[in-house]
Amino acid sequence: MAxxxxxxxIGLEIHVQLRTATKMFCGCAxxxxxxxxxxxxxxCLGLPGALPVANAEAIxxxxxxxxxxxxxxxxxxxxxxxxxxYPDLPKxxxxxxxxxxxxxxxxxxxxxxxxVHLEEDAAKLNHAGASGRIEGADSSIVDFNRGGTPLAExxxxxxxxxxxxxxxxxxxxxxxxxxxxxxxxxxxxxxxRCDANISLRPTGSDQLGTKTELKNMxxxxxxxxxxxxxxxxxxxxxxxxxxVTQETLHFDPKTESITSLRSKEEAHDYRYFPEPDLPPxxxxxxxxxRAAAELPELPAAREQRYIDELSLSPESARLFAWRAELAxxxxxxxxxxxxxxxxxxxxxxxxxQGRLGDQEAVDSNVTAASLAKLASMVASATINQGGAKQxxxxxxxxxxxxxxxxxxxxxxxxxxxxxxxxxxxxxxDANPELTERLRGGDMKPIGVIVGEVMKQTRGRADGKEVxxxxxxxxxxx
Amino acid sequence: MSExxxxxxxxxxxxxxxxxxxxxxxxxxxxxxxxxxxxxxxFTWVAESMPDSVDGPLGGVPIAVKDLxxxxxxxxxxxxxxxxxxxxxxxxxxxxxxxxxGAPILGKTxxxxxxxxxxxxxxxxxxxQNPWDRSRVPGGSSxxxxxxxxxxxxxxxxxxxxxxxxxxxxxxxGIVGLKPTYGAxxxxxxxxxxxxxDSAGPLTRNVTDAALFYRHLVGRDSADATxxxxxxxxxxxxxxxxxxxxxxVPAALVDGDxxxxxxxxxxxxxxxxxxxxxxxxxxxxxxxxxYALSAYYVIAPAEASSNLARFDGVRYGLRVDATxxxxxxxxxxxxxxxxxxxxxxxxGTYALSSGYYDAYYGRAQRVRTVVASELxxxxxxxxxxxxxxxxxxxxxxxxxxxxxxxxxxxxxxTIPMSLAGTPAISIPSGLSxxxxxxxxxxxxxxxxxxxxxxxxxxxxxxxxxxxxAWSAL
Ligand SMILES: [Zn+2]
Numbered sequence: 001m002a003x004x005x006x007x008x009x010i011g012l013e014i015h016v017q018l019r020t021a022t023k024m025f026c027g028c029a030x031x032x033x034x035x036x037x038x039x040x041x042x043x044c045l046g047l048p049g050a051l052p053v054a055n056a057e058a059i060x061x062x063x064x065x066x067x068x069x070x071x072x073x074x075x076x077x078x079x080x081x082x083x084x085x086y087p088d089l090p091k092x093x094x095x096x097x098x099x100x101x102x103x104x105x106x107x108x109x110x111x112x113x114x115x116v117h118l119e120e121d122a123a124k125l126n127h128a129g130a131s132g133r134i135e136g137a138d139s140s141i142v143d144f145n146r147g148g149t150p151l152a153e154x155x156x157x158x159x160x161x162x163x164x165x166x167x168x169x170x171x172x173x174x175x176x177x178x179x180x181x182x183x184x185x186x187x188x189x190x191x192x193r194c195d196a197n198i199s200l201r202p203t204g205s206d207q208l209g210t211k212t213e214l215k216n217m218x219x220x221x222x223x224x225x226x227x228x229x230x231x232x233x234x235x236x237x238x239x240x241x242x243x244v245t246q247e248t249l250h251f252d253p254k255t256e257s258i259t260s261l262r263s264k265e266e267a268h269d270y271r272y273f274p275e276p277d278l279p280p281x282x283x284x285x286x287x288x289x290r291a292a293a294e295l296p297e298l299p300a301a302r303e304q305r306y307i308d309e310l311s312l313s314p315e316s317a318r319l320f321a322w323r324a325e326l327a328x329x330x331x332x333x334x335x336x337x338x339x340x341x342x343x344x345x346x347x348x349x350x351x352x353q354g355r356l357g358d359q360e361a362v363d364s365n366v367t368a369a370s371l372a373k374l375a376s377m378v379a380s381a382t383i384n385q386g387g388a389k390q391x392x393x394x395x396x397x398x399x400x401x402x403x404x405x406x407x408x409x410x411x412x413x414x415x416x417x418x419x420x421x422x423x424x425x426x427x428x429d430a431n432p433e434l435t436e437r438l439r440g441g442d443m444k445p446i447g448v449i450v451g452e453v454m455k456q457t458r459g460r461a462d463g464k465e466v467x468x469x470x471x472x473x474x475x476x477x
Numbered sequence: 478m479s480e481x482x483x484x485x486x487x488x489x490x491x492x493x494x495x496x497x498x499x500x501x502x503x504x505x506x507x508x509x510x511x512x513x514x515x516x517x518x519x520f521t522w523v524a525e526s527m528p529d530s531v532d533g534p535l536g537g538v539p540i541a542v543k544d545l546x547x548x549x550x551x552x553x554x555x556x557x558x559x560x561x562x563x564x565x566x567x568x569x570x571x572x573x574x575x576x577x578x579g580a581p582i583l584g585k586t587x588x589x590x591x592x593x594x595x596x597x598x599x600x601x602x603x604x605x606q607n608p609w610d611r612s613r614v615p616g617g618s619s620x621x622x623x624x625x626x627x628x629x630x631x632x633x634x635x636x637x638x639x640x641x642x643x644x645x646x647x648x649x650x651g652i653v654g655l656k657p658t659y660g661a662x663x664x665x666x667x668x669x670x671x672x673x674x675d676s677a678g679p680l681t682r683n684v685t686d687a688a689l690f691y692r693h694l695v696g697r698d699s700a701d702a703t704x705x706x707x708x709x710x711x712x713x714x715x716x717x718x719x720x721x722x723x724x725x726v727p728a729a730l731v732d733g734d735x736x737x738x739x740x741x742x743x744x745x746x747x748x749x750x751x752x753x754x755x756x757x758x759x760x761x762x763x764x765x766x767x768y769a770l771s772a773y774y775v776i777a778p779a780e781a782s783s784n785l786a787r788f789d790g791v792r793y794g795l796r797v798d799a800t801x802x803x804x805x806x807x808x809x810x811x812x813x814x815x816x817x818x819x820x821x822x823x824x825g826t827y828a829l830s831s832g833y834y835d836a837y838y839g840r841a842q843r844v845r846t847v848v849a850s851e852l853x854x855x856x857x858x859x860x861x862x863x864x865x866x867x868x869x870x871x872x873x874x875x876x877x878x879x880x881x882x883x884x885x886x887x888x889x890x891t892i893p894m895s896l897a898g899t900p901a902i903s904i905p906s907g908l909s910x911x912x913x914x915x916x917x918x919x920x921x922x923x924x925x926x927x928x929x930x931x932x933x934x935x936x937x938x939x940x941x942x943x944x945x946a947w948s949a950l
């Protein structure tokens with residue numbers, strides 16, 4: 001079948017480390033880069049006789065996530081054991097949830113949520129030796145500081161259709177979680193981790209193709225690149241008439257290569273069964289009320305508020321609301337110069353973000369106050385658009401105060417008939433041939449005259465004003 | 478003096494210490510010396526001197542502790558080679574509670590590996606001999622604890638009961654054993670066999686000792702999410718009569734094949750004593766009882782297969798070095814676990830496997846619910862269910878090791894209460910051909926005070942004397 005008839009079907013499994021004071025099933029404080037195995041106890045080391053006790057705060061965070069994702073919250077939720085052997089799993093099973101997860105269903109943006117459940121994180125393995133993996137390692141050592149950190153696993157329905165869509169949606173999810181305050185949601189540090197289930201199918205079909213699972217991608221860029229690479233790999237296989245094998249894959253961002261971690265045949269039988277050490281979690285009205293009371297304004301509400309109250313364009317409203325840091329920066333810009341038109345402020349924030357790539361505006365050299373100042377200088381025609389963009393370039397590069405840069409670079413706008421009229425007249429005089437054509441009604445050369453004026457003013461004039469003056473001086477208007 | 482000391486029950490000894498008639502050190506040294514010269518293989522570790530014990534209501538009367546309880550800095554091997562020499566960094570809540578009440582640790586006692594067994598022959602540290610007849614087993618899995626108390630090597634002992642592991646060895650050794658309501662005693666620090674069934678309880682010379690011991694064992698523990706606070710204080714029993722008490726005998730179960738004539742005779746005599754104390758004896762049915770044993774031997778191994786996964790050679794215990802991870806796991810567990818443990822891990826792993834879960838584990842859990850509701854229905858009209866504790870007296874060492882199913886039948890009468898999570902006590906009802914027989918008294922959840930009361934009245938009427946089993950002084 002031809003390539004253009006295939007569409008990707010992508011579902012995500014996102015692991016979020018919850019920012020509780022203590023671990024999921026013991027009293028150890030969460031690890032933040034302490035010396036190895038210093039945040040441990042009999043429970044999170046899986047010592048004989050130790051028993052888990054569920055962390056009430058993690059359940060509270062889980063309920064907040066469920067509410068934010070519009071999920072159905074279980075009245076009674078149970079923990080299960082997921083059994084498999086691995087050195088980072090001290091008990092030989094992970095306490096997770098199975099048939100009665102804390103949250104079922106739900107929706108974020110346009111993507112339906114399948115479920116949200118709570119579980120414990122594994123410990124961290126370090127492999128000595130060239131392979132960097134446990135196979136062929138000279139030795140492997142385990143740091144249990146991370147083991148037992150509370151995780152919320154969020155599973156989407158397979159409704160995403162492209163790597164770009166995945167990236168955009170994940171930013172919305174990250175913003176939602178960050179707004180809730182339940183997680184640091186830092187992909188590089190592993191507090192937000194994403195696996196993607198990917199398959200291809202004929203566009204419009206309701207059948208699902210054989211899927212592969214792409215594991216543990218730890219940045220937005222790697223996720224998008226990994227998914228793109230896997231979609232292309234599957235597309236090539238199908239177009240060559242071969243079939244996709246169900247397997248778990250690893251994307252290496254350095255080489256852009258995809259390697260198999262294990263096939264379906266090697267998949268574990270996890271032998272899930274109800275965790276006998278933990279009674280079912282009964283969700284009380286009081287727990288629900290507390291979670292509801294602590295819900296902050298969520299991205300969808302913020303988006304709507306920007307449209308309703310600030311008359312932002314839907315594009316700007318969504319861009320900001322789905323990126324909480326950017327929205328906070330935008331709010332700071334507006335707070336700094338109360339007279340600014342919100343959309344103008346929005347346009348300058350967007351302009352700035354366009355120059356920053358992956359860096360957040362709040363982390364850049366440009367303070368909200370200086371961007372606000374710049375925007376208000378444009379609004380008051382102290383400086384024109386072109387000049388302002390030059391100032392912005394300098395702010396991004398070196399930081400500083402916009403007024404100082406304008407003064408130092410002589411970028412104040414040249415405006416008004418008094419200043420501009422002689423320069424326009426000079427430009428017309430210098431181009432008699434073009435002037436004649438303009439007088440004759442052939443307006444094509446007007447751009448050259450305006451360009452000449454801009455050159456003389458080093459871009460500080462306003463193009464519209466110059467055009468108006470040309471017409472005026474030639475008696476055309 | 479040592480005869481007088483030996484003759485004191487634990488409660489009497491505690492009272493004598495409290496009055497100043499007896500020195501704590503003297504009592505400890507008496508039992509320490511006896512435990513150290515143990516010829517039954519009841520102990521796996523004996524204290525070298527009395528630990529700094531605290532003042533408390535148990536007055537310094539030392540305890541023997543089943544090996545599977547974690548005790549800080551003291552070997553806690555659960556009868557398994559895979560934990561040979563393992564000294565935990567913390568102490569189990571049950572042991573800590575007793576220590577806090579003034580009972581220092583005398584020693585650790587032998588047991589079936591990970592509490593899997595009914596004869597104590599599944600210990601990596603060798604079988605335990607029954608003090609009544611050294612060619613016979615003491616029962617299991619708390620065989621070391623039962624033999625130590627019966628032989629007078631310890632005043633009392635802490636054991637665990639998953640399917641009968643306190644009650645059956647207590648019966649076979651002629652002492653008292655109490656299996657509590659599930660959750661009444663913390664499991665934190667008990668090396669787990671089957672989490673939903675494991676209960677810690679006392680093995681003692683008499684019912685009053687059991688009550689005193691149990692009083693300091695119960696309590697909600699924030700480290701065990703399944704523990705509950707006991708709704709009332711545990712009283713020392715004073716009952717001498719059973720007037721107005723109805724005892725229900727599950728006729729089909731007790732009249733079935735496999736129950737020895739001597740056991741049945743002793744049981745009938747105990748019922749006669751009860752009638753003499755004013756009790757009414759009625760017949761009842763536990764229709765699901767024949768399935769209870771099967772359900773137990775699915776649920777317990779299923780949980781065990783998961784609980785024992787942590788013994789992987791990575792962090793503690795035995796590690797057999799190998800060329801890769803899977804080989805290290807395989808070799809370590811191959812060498813570290815005994816046959817019965819491996820058998821149950823295999824059964825449990827199978828029962829939980831994808832495609833078999835509903836047929837085995839799911840169905841067994843449904844049987845469990847039925848058993849619990851049938852017992853509960855009986856308790857609507859009867860105060861207690863009574864049965865022999867074990868269908869047989871102590872059997873010969875090696876007699877049943879080749880036939881696991883025959884061994885499993887030892888728990889026929891004790892398993893329904895384990896599945897239902899209800900409390901039950903075993904007290905001696907007499908001897909059959911010179912070997913002790915146990916009587917089981919079972920009540921609804923949290924009825925321990927009433928059970929101890931009835932057991933106390935019957936104990937007085939039966940008048941069993943176990944002192945002939947004491948090792949030479
Ligand atoms: Zn811990």
